[in-house]
Amino acid sequence: MSLSTLTKPWEAMSYGFLDGSAKRELRRKILKSVAVPGCQMPYASREVPMARGWGTGGLQVSLTLVNPQTRVKVIDQGADDSVNAASIRRFIARVAGTPTTMDTLEADLIQSRHRIPEEILREDQVLVLQVPNPEPLRSVQPNMSIARQMHADADYGRMWLQLYEQIVRSGRVMQGASYPSLVHGRHVMTPSPIPRWDVPKLHMAKHLTILSAGREKRIFAVPPYTRVEPLVFSDVPYKIEEHGALTCTRSGTKGFFMNEIPQDDGSSAFEVSDSEWGVKTIRANDREAETRGETWYKDGEMPQ
Amino acid sequence: MTLMLEAPRIVETRPLLDVKGVSKSYGHVQAVRNVSAHAHPGEVIGIVGESGSGKSTLLRMMNLEEIPDEGSYTLDLPDVSGNLFKLDRFARRMLCATKIGIVYQNPHLGLLMKHSSSGNVAERLLVAGERSFATLRQAATDALNASEFPLDRLDAPPIELSGGMQQRVQLAKAIALEPALLLLDEPTTGLDVSVQALVLDTLKRLQQDRQITMVIVSHDLGVIRTLADRVMVMRRGEVVETGLADQIFQDPQHPYTQQLVHAKL
Amino acid sequence: MTQVLEIQGLTKGFSLHHLGTEIGAFEDISFNVAAGEFVLLKGANGAGKSTLLRTLYRSYLPLSGEIRFHSSHGLIDLACAADVDIAHLRRTEIGFVTQFLTARPRVSAEAIVAEPLRLAGWDSDAALNKARRALETFGVKPDLWAAYPTTFSGGEQQKVNLARALILPQKLLMLDEPTASLDVNARGALVARLQELKDQGTAMIGVFHHPDDVMHLIDRVVDLTPEHTEIEEREDVAL
Secondary structure: OOHHHHOOOOOOOEOOEOOHHHHHHHHHHHHHHHHOOOOOEEOOOOOOOOOOOOOHHHHHHHHHHOOOOOOEEEEEOOEOOOHHHHHHHHHHHHHHOOOEOOOOOOOOEEEEEOOOOOEOOOOOOEEEEEOOOOOOOOOOOOOHHHHHHHHHHOOOHHHHHHHHHHHHHHOOOOOOOOOOEEEOOOEEEOOOOOOHHHHHHHOOOOOEEEEEEOOOOEEEEEOOOOOEEEOOOOOOOOOOOOOOOOEOOOOOOEOOOEEEEEOOOOOEEEEEOOHHHHHHHHHHHOOOOOOOOOEOOEOOEOOO | OOOOOOOOOOOOOOOOEEEEEEEEEEOOEEEEEEEEEEEOOOOEEEEEOOOOOOHHHHHHHHOOOOOOOEEEEEEOOOOOOOOHHHOOHHHHHHHHHHHEEEEOOOHHHHOOOOOOHHHHHHHHHHHOOOOOHHHHHHHHHHHHHHOOOOHHHOOOOHHHOOHHHHHHHHHHHHHOOOOOEEEEEOOOOOOOHHHHHHHHHHHHHHHHHHOOEEEEEEOOHHHHHHHOOEEEEEEOOEEEEEEEHHHHHHOOOOHHHHHHHHHHO | OOEEEEEEEEEEEEEEOOOOEEEEEEEEEEEEEEOOOEEEEEOOOOOOHHHHHHHHHOOOOOOEEEEEEEEOOEEEEOOOOOHHHHHHHHHHOEEEEOOOOOOOOOOOHHHHHHHHHHHOOOOHHHHHHHHHHHHHHOOOOHHHOOOOHHHOOHHHHHHHHHHHHOOOOOOEEEEEOOOOOOOHHHHHHHHHHHHHHHHOOOEEEEEOOOHHHHHHHOOEEEEOOOOOOOEEEOOOOOO
């Protein structure tokens, strides 16, 4: 028996970049956050070769969950081909040897910034959302120790008051992205800066969503088939962005969340935000192949 | 020496508020020493004494903001039982939100200065679980109206309001959920004399219309004389004298009360 | 005759702690008052007439003695009854009429007069109606009913005060010089109202500067001048 038989040969880095103890901690914290839906769990948040605020929280979760068979999709604001999405995708593939994809239906793990894909996710898929600010109470309670007590007591009066104030001042709820939502009837969470359009997709979803904030060192989760209810007054209905009637100028698809492209003449053109959905629609239009899956929204409406 | 008073014989209701033997020290300073107080439903109890007499500490205890070292506190209300000082943080918060209203001398303690006035009032109902915007709006309007707040300023933030108006917002917030107990900590101190009179008048009206049990703390004897049925005089953390308001002012027994009353006149 | 009040050995004095002195007011007073009886308190200035009234009302705490009051709840000693009981009796059975109105800003004359009725559980419309009738009786002009008495003259304020103090029939009524600053008509209305209450069985104890005003109401006189506290039966007044 010698040292070399007891240890592994030297490698330049651990599988999946993070060392064993870091991944073990993350797995434990993920389990905890699944056990208490919507409750923020603190974690160490290691250094990764990327600046804080660029998706380091999501990246650490992805690196922890992947194995060489996991097919990974990374999107940024709905697009697979933005620089940030491309570099994260390439990084994961390089350090974990995972196959990558742009097709939502093919992916096992989807890391995303600010969007949830338009195609319905399945039980065997995991969505990892990058979160810049995990604390929904921050705007009403700057003291984080007190905010934690408020979560513990389900003391969300101030959150509601904020909505009341917005309606009083502006006639409607002004909260655009990061719409505060009650998870499993207990904890209010920020669903990361996804548009209001995407929040209903989390409600009773088949897939597991893990939300991770690298800079703020907090992780929380929405387990499959869990209630996610945006905070709304009983007589002021929740409103999604009015994108249902818009048509994508590039693919012609209609009834999905759009990016607004300002034109020289002052008008606006629209492009579908989920770039892969646009690509699939163009292929279908060209009769190449029909690969589009079921979508959450049908004709611009979310079926109840 | 005057006669020892008997226990109540005609008034058979149990006191709504019953504080027994509370003491509280901060380090070496004994703020409150073995103080008891009670109030029957609809009664207005005045607590007078100079600053440092422990009267505000006692009021904060009644609002469960401060927990004494010893003593007990009960409110004779449906669904409320036992020594309230023993409640946990959650139960305490719910009780204070639904059964007790408080108006502080300093509006910054009781109000969110940059939120709308109606929102400040609505918060009470939000904490209690009201989720209809229309109901919240109506309840806030009603409560502000009852405290004689000008309704055209419904959504003005308190920071833009005068001191008297800020106190009215506090009062509206305090009464929005029709509390069984209203606590007032120097509610008119720092206001102009004329504004003071108007706020006192509003309080008096509310008391008559709604028969709310009140405890009012003030070093201003005029305020106490206007509002209180019974008075407790506190000095150095202890109660030196209690009695009917007119008796305390016209025939004070304790040397300290005499000094206090004569200093005023 | 039904007794309402039995006063036994009542003594009152004041200790002025800052002067270290005791001031006596009256000593060992005993007399009874029956239902519908009007007792006039007499005595030199400083004999303690007003002090006695306030002691009976418990604005002053007696030093010793008993004030047995036949309340609708049974016999109770006002000298040592609990504060809450006294407060209750003041709302329901014992009245006190002074010469001063404690007007409050922004409370109308009719609301002030209606207040005792409201406290006794009347609904607001009925109370206001009765209050207006009372104001009318005392000669307050209708255009003043909704006005704030804080701005009234002394005489008008006193009318409002009397209307308020006498609106609710009481079992026992203390009168502390209510005729001061009243004009002739109002004085007439007061006497008439007192007569009415007397006929309804209200026992009254009064102090008057000019007892002539109420001469025909007086059943008995109690003289508080020391060494002179025996009760003088009035024979010139028919009972």
